[in-house]
Amino acid sequence: MSTWGQLNLQEGMSTIMELMNYFHDYMMTFIVLILSFVTYMFAFVIISPRLDKYTVDSHILETVWTVIPMLILLFMAFPSLYLLYLMEDVSNPSLMVKVVGHQWYWEYQYSNSWFNYSFDSYMVYEKSDSPLYHALDVDNRLVLPTNANILFLITSADVLHSWAIPTLGIKADAVPGRLNYLSTMTPYSGVYYGQCSEICGSNHSFMPIVLEFVPMSNYLDYVSNLSVSE
Amino acid sequence: MSASRPAVALLRRPLQNELKKHVLIAFGLSTAAALGYRAIVSEPRKKHYQEFYKNYDEQRHFQRMAEAGVFDSVTPNAEKSEWIVEYEKQVDEAIAALRK
Numbered sequence: 001m002s003t004w005g006q007l008n009l010q011e012g013m014s015t016i017m018e019l020m021n022y023f024h025d026y027m028m029t030f031i032v033l034i035l036s037f038v039t040y041m042f043a044f045v046i047i048s049p050r051l052d053k054y055t056v057d058s059h060i061l062e063t064v065w066t067v068i069p070m071l072i073l074l075f076m077a078f079p080s081l082y083l084l085y086l087m088e089d090v091s092n093p094s095l096m097v098k099v100v101g102h103q104w105y106w107e108y109q110y111s112n113s114w115f116n117y118s119f120d121s122y123m124v125y126e127k128s129d130s131p132l133y134h135a136l137d138v139d140n141r142l143v144l145p146t147n148a149n150i151l152f153l154i155t156s157a158d159v160l161h162s163w164a165i166p167t168l169g170i171k172a173d174a175v176p177g178r179l180n181y182l183s184t185m186t187p188y189s190g191v192y193y194g195q196c197s198e199i200c201g202s203n204h205s206f207m208p209i210v211l212e213f214v215p216m217s218n219y220l221d222y223v224s225n226l227s228v229s230e
Numbered sequence: 231m232s233a234s235r236p237a238v239a240l241l242r243r244p245l246q247n248e249l250k251k252h253v254l255i256a257f258g259l260s261t262a263a264a265l266g267y268r269a270i271v272s273e274p275r276k277k278h279y280q281e282f283y284k285n286y287d288e289q290r291h292f293q294r295m296a297e298a299g300v301f302d303s304v305t306p307n308a309e310k311s312e313w314i315v316e317y318e319k320q321v322d323e324a325i326a327a328l329r330k
Contacts, residue, residue, distance in 0.1 A: 033260045052246070188291075214303060
């Protein structure tokens with residue numbers, strides 16, 4: 001989750017988010033290059049006492065300041081498109097989870113050929129004596145296995161919502177009447193937080209998302225306990 | 231007698247001449263800044279991920295978090311493992327040292 005004073009992206013807990021962090025650093029290199037160049041030339045133009053009132057055109061200059069940005073854009077475009085298509089790739093998901101946005105809670109449905117279970121996930125209001133994260137903890141977390149491709153099908157039952165987990169690098173709009181899909185895989189067990197990311201009414205800020213990634217053996221134990229208790 | 235040629239050429243296009251010099255300086259500085267960003271931010275971040283991956287033991291990390299009660303789906307053992315107790319002692323000592 002984000003911490004106070006955090007300016008950068010969160011740590012990447014999925015392979016895609018790690019690649020996004022590297023891509024962000026790559027783009028920032030270009031941004032620093034362009035910003036430094038422009039700032040220096042800007043300062044020079046302001047400070048320099050020289051003046052030229054008679055330059056009306058310069059074909060060389062126009063060629064240079066077209067070709068160089070074009071090359072920079074090409075260097076930026078190829079990794080960007082590579083990452084974009086990699087994010088869209090959904091290959092052999094091991095598990096499918098349906099996510100339905102409501103006002104103002106999330107409903108999760110594990111659904112596969114041998115197990116069908118759904119539950120609601122409401123925000124838990126903090127109490128003075130309980131160590132909860134403000135506006136982030138929920139009563140029922142979505143428990144998922146590590147090292148497994150998981151496909152999320154996201155929709156909404158009423159208004160627009162958006163299901164987002166920044167540390168996994170995933171976000172998709174929950175649109176009523178439409179199914180959007182997301183895929184993720186993480187090798188790290190842990191608890192990951194997210195929040196609704198599309199304005200959906202008065203309690204838009206109070207419908208968080210909490211995922212709990214555990215090793216596959218623990219996940220299967222959890223699921224078998226669920227099906228026993230049904 | 232040979233007279234030295236007056237420096238007339240320097241008076242022609244002074245802005246353009248100075249611009250050429252400063253464009254090169256700007257290009258050099260901006261390249262240095264970009265390489266500096268890469269060396270200070272990008273490469274350490276990649277190394278940080280690589281180092282983490284090298285020694286990452288999923289079961290150990292999971293067990294540590296499970297025994298700390300982080301997960302709702304996993305009940306922590308009534309008795310803590312020895313290495314957890316040792317680890318927590320080290321963390322407490324580190325916190326006490328910071329407070330001094």
